[in-house]
Amino acid sequence: MARWQPDARERLRAAALDLFDERGFDQTSVAQIAQRAELTERTFYRHYADKREVLFQGQEKLNDALADALATAPELGPLAVADEVLARAATFFDDERRPFSRRRQRVIDANPELMERERAKMAHLTDAFAAGFRERGIPDVRAAVAAGTIVSAFQVTFGLWVAPDETRGFTELGRAVVGELRAALAADAAL
């Protein structure tokens, strides 16, 4: 049977995003989110640990997938790994998710504490990539610079993808970003 009403988790998420947008993240309570979704607070807490989790759920799954992309990459050059990582990320950031990601970004950009959480996440991802490179036998310093390059490519790609008027998909943008990186570095190689 088709379900005409989105499930509780989705309804709560939509209600939360609406309220975060309207009033700001700090000014929104779980009680208000539940009320807007016409559900109970108890139901909210069955799906999310707190209101921040509405924005950050799934993060670990993404990070694990990206770490796996590095662990299984056939080549270990940073740009080749960036290609693998961005291709894996594209399976998360599809067109269905995009409207949510855009609204989520708007909420985060408006809140210094949430921005900090995003930055901390990127710092952890960088550490995870550096560890992944070391596990594959890349020496420390090279592992660190390669990890930084890849996270930077991811951030730029993601930033383009959530930009208001962007229509290209994550995969296409990721290829463009790695292409730019390659071209920028080729300019150096020619010196």
Added chain:
Amino acid sequence: MARWQPDARERLRAAALDLFDERGFDQTSVAQIAQRAELTERTFYRHYADKREVLFQGQEKLNDALADALATAPELGPLAVADEVLARAATFFDDERRPFSRRRQRVIDANPELMERERAKMAHLTDAFAAGFRERGIPDVRAAVAAGTIVSAFQVTFGLWVAPDETRGFTELGRAVVGELRAALAADAAL
């Protein structure tokens, strides 16, 4: 005449670092810092806006200098600019400053709020570099990835430089990091 006693600013900084190390940053008050330095709180506030400023003073000067290194770099390839930026940074991070930088890093690593300030600083530096590249005619996406690469090289170099047993200077480490980046990317170019 030689001054046998370090000046007030230095004494306050040394006292603050001692206390941050001993008790933790959050558990240290300006009153305690002044007392340890055998100076008044009023003198403290003549030199620093608050206790955080003891750790972050000079940041803007550094950022301005690094932005200037990009603005005046003879070549715009990201690795060539990284060389220029790290050479400029080396004029700040000399052997005289190193013991302070190491202790400062230990204090920051022990405190999530200070780590956040460091991360925010790096995010702003990345934005400043991206703007610098754009001002020199580099298109948006390339500017963003180049900026990310350079900040990453800076972070790795700085991390090595403040590591407990490292004896190589900032300049030498910077060259090694950019060399690693070049070598890592050459592995890709060979694909």
